[in-house]
Amino acid sequence: MVKCVGGRGGATPEGVYQHEKTKVGQSGLGRCANIRARAGGPMTSGTRSRYPGAQPFSDDEFSAKTFFGRQRVSTVVSDQIIANRLLVLYAKSGLGKTSLLSAGVAPRLRSDGYLPLSVRVNDMLRGLVVSVYAGVGTEAHRQNVKYVAGSRESLWAFFKTAQFWQGDVMLTPVLILDQFEELFTLHNEESRASLLSSLGYLVRGVCPPGVSDENSTPPALRIVLSLREDYLGMLEDAVDDIPQILDHRCRLTPLTLDAAREVMTGPAALSDRVFSTQPFVYDADAVRLTLNHLSDHTARANQASRYIEPFHLQLVCQRVEHLVKERQQQGINRPVSAQDLGGESGLATTLRLL
Ligand SMILES: Nc1ncnc2c1ncn2[C@@H]1O[C@H](COP(=O)(O)OP(=O)(O)OP(=O)(O)O)[C@@H](O)[C@H]1O
Numbered sequence: 001m002v003k004c005v006g007g008r009g010g011a012t013p014e015g016v017y018q019h020e021k022t023k024v025g026q027s028g029l030g031r032c033a034n035i036r037a038r039a040g041g042p043m044t045s046g047t048r049s050r051y052p053g054a055q056p057f058s059d060d061e062f063s064a065k066t067f068f069g070r071q072r073v074s075t076v077v078s079d080q081i082i083a084n085r086l087l088v089l090y091a092k093s094g095l096g097k098t099s100l101l102s103a104g105v106a107p108r109l110r111s112d113g114y115l116p117l118s119v120r121v122n123d124m125l126r127g128l129v130v131s132v133y134a135g136v137g138t139e140a141h142r143q144n145v146k147y148v149a150g151s152r153e154s155l156w157a158f159f160k161t162a163q164f165w166q167g168d169v170m171l172t173p174v175l176i177l178d179q180f181e182e183l184f185t186l187h188n189e190e191s192r193a194s195l196l197s198s199l200g201y202l203v204r205g206v207c208p209p210g211v212s213d214e215n216s217t218p219p220a221l222r223i224v225l226s227l228r229e230d231y232l233g234m235l236e237d238a239v240d241d242i243p244q245i246l247d248h249r250c251r252l253t254p255l256t257l258d259a260a261r262e263v264m265t266g267p268a269a270l271s272d273r274v275f276s277t278q279p280f281v282y283d284a285d286a287v288r289l290t291l292n293h294l295s296d297h298t299a300r301a302n303q304a305s306r307y308i309e310p311f312h313l314q315l316v317c318q319r320v321e322h323l324v325k326e327r328q329q330q331g332i333n334r335p336v337s338a339q340d341l342g343g344e345s346g347l348a349t350t351l352r353l354l
């Protein structure tokens with residue numbers, strides 16, 4: 001789930017932004033559906049895991065295939081990015097911001113003529129703005145886009161002159177500053193203020209003083225700041241430079257039980273030679289036990305409602321995958337049961353490995 005504030009096009013009564021371009025996201029989903037499980041798929045001979053474990057999902061075809069449970073959120077966030085010059089995405093640590101942007105949002109943006117450029121602000125040697133220039137180039141090459149580098153006179157001039165081409169289509173860049181809390185944890189006041197000021201001109205659409213620009217129309221650009229929730233307040237420091245900094249923001253919430261079920265069962269059912277296991281299923285008791293146990297765990301920890309942290313689910317699913325692999329090597333392919341998970345105590349042991 002995601003809760004969004006602001007956004008051109010209005011908000012639904014639930015506060016979830018909706019935009020005409022939802023269809024684009026749906027076509028992305030249609031694509032995902034094509035690669036979903038087909039009964040009786042090929043034998044597997046690969047080495048890849050169906051679950052990334054502790055790692056975030058990446059921006060590649062494999063990750064997009066194995067990413068489940070965040071389809072609607074991916075569409076909402078993509079639409080918000082397209083509709084606004086700046087979007088802030090925030091959530092508690094580990095709820096899946098990086099994964100969502102990489103495996104859910106990036107493919108949708110690309111299918112709509114945008115180019116996601118994910119850049120970190122953790123380079124303390126080269127300086128923030130220079131590392132953004134370099135990161136953009138790296139990202140453009142990674143995605144096999146024809147890239148004409150921009151002028152390094154300023155961020156404004158850079159995005160005004162940089163060009164990104166896919167064949168004869170000029171793509172609109174989306175600068176995604178993931179782990180943006182690093183701006184506050186790694187950099188001093190002066191570098192921080194300098195980057196925020198440069199971003200401010202881009203967000204406000206105002207050409208910075210002293211920058212030569214024949215027509216001062218703003219560059220076609222979208223900006224996403226993704227950060228941990230506990231640093232959101234620090235963005236308010238930037239309100240002088242970017243008055244609208246918190247106008248359009250989305251809060252990523254933990255997985256609902258239904259989404260968690262998809263996260264668990266979706267990857268297991270995929271049929272593809274790259275996987276080290278053949279498709280497998282969980283029986284209903286195994287799914288129920290896992291979802292109850294993991295949601296009890298969070299409810300106890302936070303005295304709050306029941307939800308599931310994706311990282312916990314990854315631990316359980318990775319363990320199951322190892323078990324299934326061993327069994328399949330012995331020619332056994334039966335549904336994963338609650339007993340295979342070791343019941344409540346087996347799950348508790350898995351979580352204690354945290
Ligand atoms: N939709 C999902 N399905 C399954 N696992 C997920 C999903 N989203 C995230 N995860 C898992 O949750 C964990 C945290 O994901 P991720 O690193 O993307 O979160 P984050 O919010 O970016 O964390 P941080 O605040 O540390 O940057 C990883 O183990 C990742 O594989």
Ligand SMILES: [Mg+2]
Binds near residue numbers: 056097098099178
């Ligand atoms: Mg992250």
